[in-house]
Amino acid sequence: MSTLSHIANTVAQQAGEALTADEQKSIAGASGAGMAYGLGAIGPGIGIGYLVGQAVQAMARQPESAGQVQTTMFLGIAFTEALALIGFVVFILLKFV
Amino acid sequence: MSTTPVNPLTTSIEGPAPAMEIAVDMAKRAKWLVPLAAVVGGFWGVEGIASAGYAVVVVVVNFLLAAWLLATTGRISFALMAGAALFGYLLRLGLIFGAVMLVRNASWVEMVPLGIMLIVTHLGLLFWELKYVSGSFAYPGLKPKPVSATSDVDHAAAEAA
Numbered sequence: 463m464s465t466l467s468h469i470a471n472t473v474a475q476q477a478g479e480a481l482t483a484d485e486q487k488s489i490a491g492a493s494g495a496g497m498a499y500g501l502g503a504i505g506p507g508i509g510i511g512y513l514v515g516q517a518v519q520a521m522a523r524q525p526e527s528a529g530q531v532q533t534t535m536f537l538g539i540a541f542t543e544a545l546a547l548i549g550f551v552v553f554i555l556l557k558f559v
Numbered sequence: 560m561s562t563t564p565v566n567p568l569t570t571s572i573e574g575p576a577p578a579m580e581i582a583v584d585m586a587k588r589a590k591w592l593v594p595l596a597a598v599v600g601g602f603w604g605v606e607g608i609a610s611a612g613y614a615v616v617v618v619v620v621n622f623l624l625a626a627w628l629l630a631t632t633g634r635i636s637f638a639l640m641a642g643a644a645l646f647g648y649l650l651r652l653g654l655i656f657g658a659v660m661l662v663r664n665a666s667w668v669e670m671v672p673l674g675i676m677l678i679v680t681h682l683g684l685l686f687w688e689l690k691y692v693s694g695s696f697a698y699p700g701l702k703p704k705p706v707s708a709t710s711d712v713d714h715a716a717a718e719a720a
Contacts, residue, residue: 503652514644518567518637529577533692536578536629539644540685546652547681551674558663558670
């Protein structure tokens with residue numbers, strides 16, 4: 463976040479103009495929002511990959527229980543995805559409110 | 560113990576698609592969240608109610624799309640289903656992002672109730688559905704016994720017969 467602000471400051475200084483406090487706040491808000499969304503999406507991505515991998519393995523081992531495994535898998539995916547959704551909501555609240 | 564190797568590229572799921580049934584079930588239950596959306600959005604006026612309702616629609620469409628992707632690709636192969644789960648996750652996050660960005664400057668949109676209802680609807684519908692799914696998994700064990708006016712002696716006699 464501070465790196466992005468530093469880059470923006472450097473670019474502005476080279477262009478011969480200083481960033482105002484509002485502009486700096488806006489840059490910090492935007493980069494913070496982007497990090498909240500981006501980092502918030504990594505964990506669920508790993509979780510969904512692991513979850514589906516294990517579910518596929520379970521269905522391959524016991525095809526007769528595929529229905530139960532699919533049900534659990536779908537709910538697990540949706541619950542894991544809730545974390546990413548929370549990251550997204552933090553993003554829109556930081557960026558647009 | 561020997562096991563037959565299964566090729567995930569060629570093995571597919573046969574039979575009913577429970578994911579789609581669950582998603583349709585959740586879509587039906589979403590109508591009970593409309594009053595909640597009205598209450599939450601009501602703090603921000605008419606715009607808040609419209610935004611909260613929009614969030615409910617976005618979440619329901621997201622669930623239906625996820626279930627459709629899993630059900631459709633599961634009928635082709637396990638490997639494709641795994642790919643659809645992961646890339647579908649990215650796709651659906653992108654679609655939610657696009658759906659919110661599309662309306663963010665509209666006059667009827669308030670971001671705070673939209674964000675709150677996105678999370679509340681998503682988790683609310685999931686926990687609600689989880690209750691029914693848990694009950695159906697434990698069906699024989701948790702099945703309530705029929706209540707009758709007969710005495711314990713009658714029950715014992717019936718069981719003995």
